[in-house]
Amino acid sequence: MAGRNADAVRIVRKTLATDELMGRAAAQDVGELLRELTARQGKPVLVNFAAAPSQDTFLAALCEQDGIDWAKVEAIHLDEYFDLPRNHPNTFEVYLREHIFSRVPIPDGNVHYVKAIQAASPEETADCYEAEVRGLLSSVREAGGIYVACIGIGVNGHIAFNEPHVDKRTGRFVIPVEIDEVSVRQQYDDYRDHPNPEARYASLEDVPRRAITVSCAGILAADRIFCMVPGAHKAEAVRKMWDGPVTDALPASLLRMHPCMTLYLDAASAGLLDRPPTLD
Numbered sequence: 001m002a003g004r005n006a007d008a009v010r011i012v013r014k015t016l017a018t019d020e021l022m023g024r025a026a027a028q029d030v031g032e033l034l035r036e037l038t039a040r041q042g043k044p045v046l047v048n049f050a051a052a053p054s055q056d057t058f059l060a061a062l063c064e065q066d067g068i069d070w071a072k073v074e075a076i077h078l079d080e081y082f083d084l085p086r087n088h089p090n091t092f093e094v095y096l097r098e099h100i101f102s103r104v105p106i107p108d109g110n111v112h113y114v115k116a117i118q119a120a121s122p123e124e125t126a127d128c129y130e131a132e133v134r135g136l137l138s139s140v141r142e143a144g145g146i147y148v149a150c151i152g153i154g155v156n157g158h159i160a161f162n163e164p165h166v167d168k169r170t171g172r173f174v175i176p177v178e179i180d181e182v183s184v185r186q187q188y189d190d191y192r193d194h195p196n197p198e199a200r201y202a203s204l205e206d207v208p209r210r211a212i213t214v215s216c217a218g219i220l221a222a223d224r225i226f227c228m229v230p231g232a233h234k235a236e237a238v239r240k241m242w243d244g245p246v247t248d249a250l251p252a253s254l255l256r257m258h259p260c261m262t263l264y265l266d267a268a269s270a271g272l273l274d275r276p277p278t279l280d
Contacts, residue, residue, distance in 0.1 A: 012262045013242065015270045019230035023057025026228050026264045030058075030150060031065030033224065037145060038069035044145035046074045046136055048214060048222065049100065050160070051092030053190050054152040056099065058228045058264075063103040070106040074136050078151060078160040079213040080114035082122045082176070089199035090191060090208075091115060112136065114212050122176030126212050130174035133218070149222035153229045156182040157237045157250040161213035168248040173218040179209050216254055225261040232268040239272040 016022040037043045049055075080092050087094060093113045101111050112132055119125040137147055151159055162168065163180040179187075184207045191199050201207050219225065229238055241252040242263070248254070255261050 010260060011256060011258070013265065014262065015265045015267065017267050019057050019266045019268075022228065022230055022264050022266045023059075024061045026058045026150075026226055026262075027061030027065060029262065030062060030148070030226050031068060033148065034073065035065070035067045038072040039067050041144075042069075042072070044072045044074060044140045044143050046076065046140045046145070046147045048076050048078055048147070048149040048151070048219070049096055050078045050151045050228075051095040051099075052152050054230055054234070055150070055228060057230070058150070059099040063100060068104075070104050071110070072145075073106055073110060074140060075101065075106060075111045076133055076136065076214075077114065078149075078219075079211055081208040082125060082210040082212055083208040086115040089194075089196050090187075090201070122210050122212055126172075126174045126176045129212060130172060133173055133214075137221075146223040147221065149219050149225045151219060151225065151227050153227065153234060153237050153241060153252045154183055155186045155233060155237055156180065157240060157252045158183060159216065159219055159227075159251050159255065161211045162216050162219075162251040164249055164251065166213075166251070168216045168251060168254060170215050171217055172215050173221070175213060175215050177211050177213050179207075179211055184209065216251055220254065220258050222258075223260065225255060225258055226264070227255060227261060228264045229269050230266040232271060234269045235272045238265060238269050239274075243274045 014025055016025050034045060037045050077092055077096055084091050093115045114129050117125050117128045119128055153159060156164060161177050161179060163183060165180060166177050184204060187207050188201050188204050191201055194200050237252060240250050246253045246256055
């Protein structure tokens, strides 16, 4: 498979002092990969982007990366609410437009949003988005390109909206899900101090519960995974993900089964990780 050669197989953890430095380190690595493939080799890349405050510094720094041929990038996103209308300030489409797609020269037709699909149910939306994404992936790989996933980890250890209760072994690329209460609280907290008052949820009851998400299989199908996880509130999830067992009960732990994944942490999110004995 493209991108998975003997030199590339590795699982790496990089810990930086601050969220800002973490984001810049991740952006430098992703930017160099995109430059190499799109500009130097002329190959297409399918990139899957997460939408969350944990991605702010990474996306800001990625927008500053020079030399990427964004015309060769096809962009999708990891997840989206079903119950919010298109262009609602809390949709992940709006987040990604604001944080990256309006700030880099990617053609509008190369960005593929869940909300562009007009469907009557989460199930139908997932089916349609899966067909679109699988088609993109086939085209990119047939042209010698690769699939890159840029993701985060939730407080409850979810990746995308693959919650602990969601089927981790489905062979589907995109699935409809019910968001669990821990993630509902995280979404509420993420937007509580949003600069746009319309994006602040009035209560937990106002946070949507139905969503569309790329499955665990859809994330692990990526040739390269870059996972950015800052903040002390993520430290327990990071500890379980990195030091604990690989288990379906903690979706993020499945990332350790991938042959080429890089985990980026700041000092706060790495604060609970086990440490080796050291000499005085």
